[in-house]
Amino acid sequence: MPGKTVLFLPDKLSVTVEPGQTLLQAATKAGITLRGACGAKGVCGRCRVQVKSGRVSLSGQGRITPEEAAAGWVLACLAVPEDEVTVYVPEESRLTEHRVLLEERESGVLTAIETAETSLRPLFGRRLVTLAPPTLSDNTDDYGRLTWTLQQHGERAPFWAGYALLRSLPRVLREANWQVAVELAAVEGATEIQGVIPASGDLKGPFGLAVDIGTTTVAAELVDLATGNVVATAGTYNRQAAFGDDVISRIIYATETAGGQAALREAVTETVNGLVGELLRLRGLNPEDVRAVVCAGNTTMVHLFLGIDPTYIRLEPYIPAVNMPPPVRAAELGLAAHPEAWVYCLPGVASYVGGDITAGIKVSGIAAAEPLSLFLDIGTNGEMVLGNQEWLMACACSAGPAFEGSGITCGMRAVSGAIEAVRVLPGGFEVIYRTVGGEKPLGICGSGLIDLLASLHQAGVIDRGGRFVPDQESPRVREGSEGLEFVLAWENETGTGREIFVTQADIQNLMRAKAAVFAGIRTLLANVGLPLEAVEKVFIAGGFGRFLNIRDAIAIGMLPDLPLERYTYIGNSSLKGARLALLSQAVWEEMKAIARRVTYVELSVGNRFMEEFMSALFLPHTDLSLFPSLGKERD
């Protein structure tokens, strides 16, 4: 059976897919990332497209009404082209936001940590050496002479070399008159000699890549390994997003759909290669100029990126195939880099505490600090680490993707047009908000949702249990199709022409998310018998870190009631950690040591977490003594 051709409009992109592949897979192949939260199960209804011509077979209707169906609307994940088809993809079905927020501002803490890394000793580097020419009384072999000289320069034995290099070594050394630049990669405690070139040659670069593979977004930095400078940055959506919002739906797609794992691997590879292409074009470089790649990601992202079976991450007792993957050649992954470049994935701790968190521990400095510190990364999942130079303990709470805007009716990521700060005035009659970029609002993102929850409670619109107080006068509180709702922005204010509102279900989602975070923190502390106030420093990482209103996060009982000066934003510590490792063999080794040091606390073992979670399903908490500053304000 031959492949089927699909033409996408208005892009005018045409691709051919294998028989049986869906329009969703075709779109991904064409580079069009559709929205999708359910893992291509036809449930979330976000990947709506309109078939303009040609025949498709459907494995279900999803939320398409009969009228829509008559007009050709289908869910891309349920539609398989039967002959040549033309498909229209509307804006609302696309992950259209092209700009992913990269770190723009360095916090004081971070800069201090980075400058403490005095030695630039990247995972790939060029070392200029002059070898003593051989004589009858110094007749060491060429390769032995080279490795001996490298050792004298402090490079680390044992050394490795490919045969292409050994085969030409005698000629190269003599033609270069024994003055050469040696290209060295640090791999698993050994040093690989990847090239020996005349010292007088063109010595641009070398360059490396730091990549943060997030569940939702992927960000990359192109780094000059000779200077340590970031020369270009880029970010975009993870094309895997079309196959599910969170890691669980991705794993389900990988394991339950034929070819699913390969499709996810391809999607993330293409995402990364797209970024690399962009970075290289910016600097006029070629893939061959990229000699090392360090990736940070959660455990599932790393498995899918490396093409490793993620099945058992999701099944009790939640076992990853590998926490510390050995480096792999770029060629083996199909990455746009020098084929011999090693790709290093930062070591993880457990199925739900991955290399991105190890990066956070390193970047925050908590593993080397004396004060008891807490590291929090609240993104699609919520991971946290408690500890200091003596011990480290981590857990992951399934906070759900509420703070990433998923599972919330009008939720969205913290991109242009997202409501990032909100104040509801008493009684709920008036609302003040600020959007990212000052645009007309399109939806509400994580930091806005936290503000909203705090504000609705303070305004008396919702009670301590997060339920709408009945019989309110404000027209913003109204009966919706599934109970009471609160309208933040009327249709005439918004960029979409539709109202922005939160439902009772949205609020319950938020309550569960914030309760999970707080319960995780409490459980970690309970493990070592310490109270909340023992935490001397809190580092917050993740996409929404920069916009987060700490005071409101405390007010809703998500974060512990500590003095604000104990809190520090550290931004995208995953990407930063990848860069630090790329630039320092010592950091790379240190991250492995850190990952080994961390004790993973499985929250599903025992009742403690569930009890804490139940107690935290209030604003701020059932136990008000845990939030003394809120009490004081009330006095």
Add this chain to the structure above:
Amino acid sequence: MPGKTVLFLPDKLSVTVEPGQTLLQAATKAGITLRGACGAKGVCGRCRVQVKSGRVSLSGQGRITPEEAAAGWVLACLAVPEDEVTVYVPEESRLTEHRVLLEERESGVLTAIETAETSLRPLFGRRLVTLAPPTLSDNTDDYGRLTWTLQQHGERAPFWAGYALLRSLPRVLREANWQVAVELAAVEGATEIQGVIPASGDLKGPFGLAVDIGTTTVAAELVDLATGNVVATAGTYNRQAAFGDDVISRIIYATETAGGQAALREAVTETVNGLVGELLRLRGLNPEDVRAVVCAGNTTMVHLFLGIDPTYIRLEPYIPAVNMPPPVRAAELGLAAHPEAWVYCLPGVASYVGGDITAGIKVSGIAAAEPLSLFLDIGTNGEMVLGNQEWLMACACSAGPAFEGSGITCGMRAVSGAIEAVRVLPGGFEVIYRTVGGEKPLGICGSGLIDLLASLHQAGVIDRGGRFVPDQESPRVREGSEGLEFVLAWENETGTGREIFVTQADIQNLMRAKAAVFAGIRTLLANVGLPLEAVEKVFIAGGFGRFLNIRDAIAIGMLPDLPLERYTYIGNSSLKGARLALLSQAVWEEMKAIARRVTYVELSVGNRFMEEFMSALFLPHTDLSLFPSLGKERD
């Protein structure tokens, strides 16, 4: 220009060669190894073939007479086919002896050393392990669990794994119910996990190969790595022999002929693959069953085998590209083995003291012994090592290939029909000899030549300077085309129907060869200020070791005049060393340590060696006090 087809008779083998390639190259491609001592220069005249049909162009005549040329005789190394040609290859132009002598008898010393290697821990092995299944409170990742378990079993970190393995690991471990056989290769201080298979599966083998790549012959053993037993052995001529007798002519061919290096690499690869095929057929195995290969060879052989530029081995100051080549995958060399099998070449010391000698040092045990010992390997070249557990010193003397039968008119290797022992009765009238296998004599080999030299002197046929005594009565001493000759066997006695004789030039060659060996030994001893009698043990390796008459070798002044009980034959210590390393990671590491310990003495530095050489060009020596036992016999 298309390739030319050459049909070889009487073999009826047909091959197609590139334009410009010679009949010699065509024959090699067809698997027919022609004799050749000059490096395809048209000088030695051994590769005579007869063109039966078709046209060849000649770059020279060589020793072909006009009558022979008229009958179609050409030297294969000088003839290039111009169209389809048919060529007859006579027996005398072939390296026809198919049986290369392998070690048949273990000497007492060797067996003792081998049994002292108590632990069988091969460079590739299968380890049966049972992993503790993961639980919520023991949630180590699959790969970490595997490597941890291996470490508990004493395997050596760091571990490596290919991605094919990691990708399937979760499924394999669970399907095998956590009981698996792990396939492990020791590589450069790390352990590579090459496979994880159910412990209940078919666990035949694994098998490994020990290969001795000699300049003239190649021998191989197929070894069961689970038991340490040699399950099959085979030997043959090195097909490179067609391109030159000794390492120097091979290097010249490699560096001065277009494609020469590749041709030599191909020739030895095909030689080894031929042996492997033979071994595997004997045991009903496939190349994939061979999981590790250890090769021993001199430095030039190893370079050519690995495809590494040998140019500078030959040019002062005689620098090899590499003495300790890193392991390389069988697939990269095109070897008939599992594509991922590592090929390890035993570490060498210098350009003319290679891994074969390191093997000899290990097998003889001199590096670990208290008494001062001497190791001698007299083959195409002559290498020797002096020392004990405290120090080791080595040199190579270009003894020339006389003892291998080359450069001697009726010389041949120690194979069936070779005169291996001779006695010339006083006056030179009668000769008693013994041939290998009791066959009619075809020529004389190294041990026979040593006997002959001693005997001719004792019989009064030659004087102390090795010159024929003039005016002798014996009809065996006669005037030949280039001076006096001595006939060992008349034409009616021989297997060829031609006389077997030695010329004055042959005797001068032998005198130089024996003088070089003795001068080497004296020079080594002089370096440490010790007399000959300080040597407490002498180990003799090499093809002719088993047949060597030590008394005669002393009588001609080749070996030092020591009590016979100090001499031990150790046979093919190169092959034996390869097998020991294959079966023991500790031995492999030890050999690297040994190679590093050896001080190489370059004999061309200073005048000592040349002076010793000149003094040794007598029978037995200018200084008779060095041979007291001979003096006593004479009394």
